[in-house]
Amino acid sequence: MTLSGRSFDPTRPPVSTTGPVVDYSLARRSTLEALRGGRLATTDVCDAHPELMRAGKNIGEEVPAPCPVCSHETLRWVRYVYGDDLKHNSGRVVYPTDWLHELMANYDQFTCYIVEVCTDCAWNHLMRSYVTGRKFAGRPPLRERKQQG
Numbered sequence: 001m002t003l004s005g006r007s008f009d010p011t012r013p014p015v016s017t018t019g020p021v022v023d024y025s026l027a028r029r030s031t032l033e034a035l036r037g038g039r040l041a042t043t044d045v046c047d048a049h050p051e052l053m054r055a056g057k058n059i060g061e062e063v064p065a066p067c068p069v070c071s072h073e074t075l076r077w078v079r080y081v082y083g084d085d086l087k088h089n090s091g092r093v094v095y096p097t098d099w100l101h102e103l104m105a106n107y108d109q110f111t112c113y114i115v116e117v118c119t120d121c122a123w124n125h126l127m128r129s130y131v132t133g134r135k136f137a138g139r140p141p142l143r144e145r146k147q148q149g
Protein backbone atom coordinates (compact mmCIF):
# COMPACT_ATOMS: atom_id res chain seq x y z
CA MET A 1 0.00 0.00 0.00
CA THR A 2 1.18 3.46 -0.88
CA LEU A 3 -0.01 4.84 2.45
CA SER A 4 2.74 3.07 4.34
CA GLY A 5 5.32 4.16 1.82
CA ARG A 6 6.07 0.63 0.68
CA SER A 7 5.95 -0.67 -2.86
CA PHE A 8 5.99 2.60 -4.71
CA ASP A 9 4.20 2.33 -8.03
CA PRO A 10 5.38 5.05 -10.42
CA THR A 11 2.52 4.42 -12.82
CA ARG A 12 -0.18 5.45 -10.34
CA PRO A 13 -0.37 8.76 -8.52
CA PRO A 14 0.27 8.07 -4.86
CA VAL A 15 -2.31 8.90 -2.23
CA SER A 16 -2.29 12.65 -1.88
CA THR A 17 -0.58 13.84 1.22
CA THR A 18 -2.08 16.21 3.73
CA GLY A 19 0.86 18.26 4.91
CA PRO A 20 3.47 20.17 2.96
CA VAL A 21 6.15 17.69 3.97
CA VAL A 22 5.59 14.06 4.86
CA ASP A 23 8.52 12.17 6.27
CA TYR A 24 8.31 8.41 5.91
CA SER A 25 11.34 7.52 8.00
CA LEU A 26 9.23 6.14 10.86
CA ALA A 27 7.22 3.99 8.47
CA ARG A 28 10.49 2.87 6.89
CA ARG A 29 11.92 1.93 10.27
CA SER A 30 8.85 -0.04 11.27
CA THR A 31 8.90 -1.85 7.92
CA LEU A 32 12.51 -2.86 8.54
CA GLU A 33 11.69 -3.91 12.11
CA ALA A 34 8.82 -6.04 10.81
CA LEU A 35 11.20 -7.62 8.33
CA ARG A 36 13.78 -8.41 11.01
CA GLY A 37 11.08 -9.69 13.33
CA GLY A 38 9.78 -12.03 10.66
CA ARG A 39 6.40 -10.32 10.29
CA LEU A 40 7.28 -9.38 6.73
CA ALA A 41 9.12 -11.46 4.16
CA THR A 42 11.92 -10.14 1.99
CA THR A 43 9.64 -10.64 -0.98
CA ASP A 44 7.13 -8.27 0.64
CA VAL A 45 9.56 -5.38 0.75
CA CYS A 46 11.90 -6.15 -2.16
CA ASP A 47 9.31 -5.69 -4.85
CA ALA A 48 10.34 -2.52 -6.68
CA HIS A 49 8.28 -1.74 -9.75
CA PRO A 50 10.28 -2.43 -12.96
CA GLU A 51 10.09 1.24 -13.93
CA LEU A 52 11.39 2.29 -10.54
CA MET A 53 14.25 -0.22 -10.82
CA ARG A 54 15.13 1.10 -14.25
CA ALA A 55 15.03 4.71 -13.10
CA GLY A 56 17.16 3.83 -10.07
CA LYS A 57 19.77 2.13 -12.21
CA ASN A 58 19.94 4.71 -14.96
CA ILE A 59 19.39 8.06 -13.31
CA GLY A 60 19.05 7.44 -9.58
CA GLU A 61 21.00 9.57 -7.19
CA GLU A 62 23.58 7.54 -5.29
CA VAL A 63 22.89 7.22 -1.58
CA PRO A 64 25.99 7.07 0.64
CA ALA A 65 24.63 4.24 2.75
CA PRO A 66 24.29 0.49 2.38
CA CYS A 67 20.95 -1.07 1.53
CA PRO A 68 19.12 -1.89 4.80
CA VAL A 69 18.12 -5.28 3.40
CA CYS A 70 21.02 -6.67 1.34
CA SER A 71 23.80 -4.38 2.71
CA HIS A 72 25.12 -3.68 -0.78
CA GLU A 73 26.03 -0.14 -1.76
CA THR A 74 23.38 -0.06 -4.42
CA LEU A 75 20.85 2.34 -2.93
CA ARG A 76 19.51 5.10 -5.15
CA TRP A 77 17.03 7.92 -4.74
CA VAL A 78 14.53 8.62 -7.47
CA ARG A 79 12.33 11.71 -7.47
CA TYR A 80 8.88 11.71 -9.01
CA VAL A 81 6.50 14.61 -9.50
CA TYR A 82 2.72 14.39 -9.54
CA GLY A 83 -0.01 16.96 -9.79
CA ASP A 84 -2.98 18.03 -11.88
CA ASP A 85 -1.18 21.26 -12.78
CA LEU A 86 1.68 19.30 -14.31
CA LYS A 87 -0.56 17.64 -16.90
CA HIS A 88 1.63 15.42 -19.13
CA ASN A 89 4.57 15.90 -16.79
CA SER A 90 2.69 14.32 -13.91
CA GLY A 91 4.25 11.05 -12.85
CA ARG A 92 7.59 11.76 -14.45
CA VAL A 93 11.00 11.17 -12.95
CA VAL A 94 12.86 14.36 -12.11
CA TYR A 95 15.96 14.24 -14.26
CA PRO A 96 18.21 16.09 -14.44
CA THR A 97 17.77 17.45 -10.91
CA ASP A 98 17.64 21.02 -12.25
CA TRP A 99 14.43 20.20 -14.04
CA LEU A 100 12.69 20.45 -10.67
CA HIS A 101 13.57 24.15 -10.51
CA GLU A 102 12.06 24.64 -13.93
CA LEU A 103 8.86 22.96 -12.82
CA MET A 104 8.77 25.04 -9.64
CA ALA A 105 9.01 28.19 -11.74
CA ASN A 106 6.29 27.14 -14.16
CA TYR A 107 3.63 25.35 -12.13
CA ASP A 108 1.65 26.55 -9.14
CA GLN A 109 1.53 23.37 -7.16
CA PHE A 110 2.65 19.79 -7.40
CA THR A 111 3.99 17.07 -5.16
CA CYS A 112 7.50 15.67 -5.28
CA TYR A 113 8.11 12.15 -3.99
CA ILE A 114 11.55 10.87 -3.10
CA VAL A 115 11.75 7.09 -3.30
CA GLU A 116 14.62 4.94 -2.09
CA VAL A 117 15.30 1.88 -4.24
CA CYS A 118 18.00 -0.77 -4.11
CA THR A 119 19.09 -1.71 -7.62
CA ASP A 120 20.32 -5.06 -6.34
CA CYS A 121 17.59 -6.60 -4.17
CA ALA A 122 14.69 -4.31 -5.23
CA TRP A 123 14.00 -2.98 -1.74
CA ASN A 124 12.01 0.23 -2.10
CA HIS A 125 10.42 2.70 0.26
CA LEU A 126 9.07 6.19 0.05
CA MET A 127 11.41 8.55 1.91
CA ARG A 128 9.67 11.87 1.78
CA SER A 129 7.07 13.80 -0.10
CA TYR A 130 6.55 17.53 -0.27
CA VAL A 131 4.28 19.97 -1.97
CA THR A 132 6.04 22.66 -3.95
CA GLY A 133 5.60 24.97 -6.94
CA ARG A 134 5.19 28.64 -7.78
CA LYS A 135 2.75 29.16 -4.90
CA PHE A 136 5.51 28.21 -2.53
CA ALA A 137 8.28 30.31 -4.05
CA GLY A 138 10.41 32.27 -1.64
CA ARG A 139 9.99 29.87 1.23
CA PRO A 140 13.00 28.15 2.74
CA PRO A 141 13.80 24.74 1.27
CA LEU A 142 11.31 22.33 2.72
CA ARG A 143 13.61 19.39 2.74
CA GLU A 144 15.78 20.71 5.57
CA ARG A 145 12.98 21.98 7.73
CA LYS A 146 12.08 18.79 9.52
CA GLN A 147 15.07 16.86 10.76
CA GLN A 148 14.37 14.44 13.56
CA GLY A 149 16.03 11.31 14.88
Ligand SMILES: [Zn+2]
Pocket residue numbers: 067068069070071072074118119120121122123
Ligand atom coordinates in the same frame (compact mmCIF):
# COMPACT_ATOMS: atom_id res chain seq x y z
ZN1 LIG B 1 19.36 -4.19 -1.40
